[in-house]
Amino acid sequence: MTDQHRFSAAIATTQLEVIDSTFTLDDTWSPYGQATLRCVIPADLDSIDPREGLRVELRAEQAFGLPTAAGDYAPGGSIAAWTAAFGGSIPAINAAYFRGFNTYGLRDSTTRRASLSLRKREIDWRDKVVTLELATDEALLQTYALVATEIYKPGITSVRGLVINVLALIGAFLEPGSDDGTIDPNASEWVPGVSAWDYLAPLVQTAGLRLYCDELRRWYLVDDTTIIDGLLQLSDASTITADRDSIDLDGDWYDAVVITYEWIDNLGVTQQAWDTAADTTLPQNVLSVTYKRPYPGPGAAARVLSRALGRGRVQAVRAISDYRATPSQAVSITVAGDDTQVGYLSSVQWAWPAAEMSVSSRGLVEAPVTAWVLDTPGVHWADIPVGIDWTEDI
Amino acid sequence: MTTISNGIDTITPDLVLGYSDQTYTTNVEHIILGGGMSVSLGDDLPREGKLDIFFLNRADAWAARDFHKTAAVFSLVDAALPELNMSYVRKSDQGIRLDPETRIRWILSIGFREVNP
Numbered sequence: 001m002t003d004q005h006r007f008s009a010a011i012a013t014t015q016l017e018v019i020d021s022t023f024t025l026d027d028t029w030s031p032y033g034q035a036t037l038r039c040v041i042p043a044d045l046d047s048i049d050p051r052e053g054l055r056v057e058l059r060a061e062q063a064f065g066l067p068t069a070a071g072d073y074a075p076g077g078s079i080a081a082w083t084a085a086f087g088g089s090i091p092a093i094n095a096a097y098f099r100g101f102n103t104y105g106l107r108d109s110t111t112r113r114a115s116l117s118l119r120k121r122e123i124d125w126r127d128k129v130v131t132l133e134l135a136t137d138e139a140l141l142q143t144y145a146l147v148a149t150e151i152y153k154p155g156i157t158s159v160r161g162l163v164i165n166v167l168a169l170i171g172a173f174l175e176p177g178s179d180d181g182t183i184d185p186n187a188s189e190w191v192p193g194v195s196a197w198d199y200l201a202p203l204v205q206t207a208g209l210r211l212y213c214d215e216l217r218r219w220y221l222v223d224d225t226t227i228i229d230g231l232l233q234l235s236d237a238s239t240i241t242a243d244r245d246s247i248d249l250d251g252d253w254y255d256a257v258v259i260t261y262e263w264i265d266n267l268g269v270t271q272q273a274w275d276t277a278a279d280t281t282l283p284q285n286v287l288s289v290t291y292k293r294p295y296p297g298p299g300a301a302a303r304v305l306s307r308a309l310g311r312g313r314v315q316a317v318r319a320i321s322d323y324r325a326t327p328s329q330a331v332s333i334t335v336a337g338d339d340t341q342v343g344y345l346s347s348v349q350w351a352w353p354a355a356e357m358s359v360s361s362r363g364l365v366e367a368p369v370t371a372w373v374l375d376t377p378g379v380h381w382a383d384i385p386v387g388i389d390w391t392e393d394i
Numbered sequence: 395m396t397t398i399s400n401g402i403d404t405i406t407p408d409l410v411l412g413y414s415d416q417t418y419t420t421n422v423e424h425i426i427l428g429g430g431m432s433v434s435l436g437d438d439l440p441r442e443g444k445l446d447i448f449f450l451n452r453a454d455a456w457a458a459r460d461f462h463k464t465a466a467v468f469s470l471v472d473a474a475l476p477e478l479n480m481s482y483v484r485k486s487d488q489g490i491r492l493d494p495e496t497r498i499r500w501i502l503s504i505g506f507r508e509v510n511p
Contacts, residue, residue, distance in 0.1 A: 001432045002432065002433050002434075002435060003432075003433075003434050003435070004434060004435040004436070005422075005434050101435065235428070236426065236427035236428035237426070237428040237429075237430075238426065238428075238432075239426070239432070240426065240427045240428070241424050241425060241426060241427060242427065243427060320424050320432055320434070335427065335428075336428055353420065353422060353436065354422060355422045355424070355434040356424065
């Protein structure tokens with residue numbers, strides 16, 4: 001396969017001269033999206049000052065062909081001439097005016113756009129390079145803290161309602177949705193000095209929800225198990241260039257979680273409460289976290305555990321960059337010597353100009369070659385006769 | 395006639411004695427795990443190479459060397475060899491040597507990298 005990768009970054013209307021870049025989306029991280037760009041130092045340093053609240057527009061594209069220059073278009077400038085020449089068929093126009101790199105002809109480009117906030121810049125005067133670090137807007141919630149002399153008590157019992165209120169403080173809006181949870185009014189106290197993110201995170205987690213801002217500045221509050229449409233298929237016959245399959249008990253994997261809540265109640269007494277979750281009676285690796293806030297009820301530990309457990313077996317795959325890959329999408333990984341693995345994409349990092357992406361997955365399930373997911377595309381789940389297991393379809 | 399300008403001063407070598415260049419591709423090759431390979435295409439970088447210019451007298455030759463020592467974008471215009479016309483910056487070394495046959499003519503070799511002006 002032959003393709004071409006293009007990457008551009010701009011602040012307002014100024015194009016940055018990017019030397020190389022990495023761009024990461026990860027649904028277990030906050031911020032959800034992060035990017036690092038190495039650029040030629042621009043003449044105007046104020047134009048890359050993070051204190052100015054700047055945004056960087058990124059565009060990455062994987063193209064499978066080149067268009068012919070506009071001047072070479074034969075039928076002439078009028079739409080009527082084009083319609084007559086090609087019988088109104090847009091694929092015919094494509095076939096006539098685009099040069100595909102591959103024998104299979106044309107294929108849609110894969111693209112991704114992003115608008116990220118500039119968080120950090122570092123200028124290296126020896127190498128004459130500036131490194132810019134960018135992130136999605138969760139960073140704004142993480143740096144916004146309650147500046148007040150009294151505890152903020154919103155008295156809201158809906159997680160969605162509270163998130164909308166807090167996002168309004170940073171001038172952001174929540175995308176419409178129905179996933180919601182209830183909050184104990186006593187637990188929704190915001191202590192001065194605590195960041196908006198630290199205030200919201202336990203309430204959101206307790207309700208089994210996930211709050212994130214995507215790379216196009218859209219805030220979502222979704223059920224933790226929400227899956228994004230699409231399937232990323234990776235195979236060692238076509239795109240995979242490297243694959244490391246690891247199971248690490250000392251890594252970011254836990255089979256038990258303990259969350260400690262510490263707060264001062266109305267009477268001035270220090271209170272503590274614990275929320276725990278464990279996958280087994282004899283845990284091998286326990287994660288311990290402390291939140292300085294009133295106990296919101298159980299649930300957060302179970303949520304953290306469900307994410308951590310899926311990290312037990314991790315396939316770190318490198319493949320040719322496909323900019324459609326999105327965390328929380330289904331992924332299937334086929335490597336000779338192992339059964340096809342089916343799971344969910346947890347992170348993707350695109351490197352440019354290396355034109356390769358690193359993909360991590362979670363919740364991998366081995367799919368035997370007889371499984372329904374590997375059947376001919378178009379075979380519906382409901383088409384399988386009653387009584388046939390999903391692993392025995394083919 | 396050949397002229398080389400840095401935007402302020404201009405030098406006029408008496409002859410272009412030698413020229414060679416290379417261009418390098420920015421194609422990225424991916425070796426696929428299951429065998430075979432895949433290529434992500436990229437344009438070539440601008441040419442880089444070596445330019446030898448010849449001077450009939452010593453003073454002009456040494457002035458041309460000093461001319462190339464300063465940080466600048468140089469533009470070369472050659473009426474006889476228009477393919478050579480380019481804006482360039484210095485790349486790696488430059489050196490001056492005495493013509494071994496005449497013992498009074500001088501040759502300056504300049505490593506160059508073409509740039510977009």
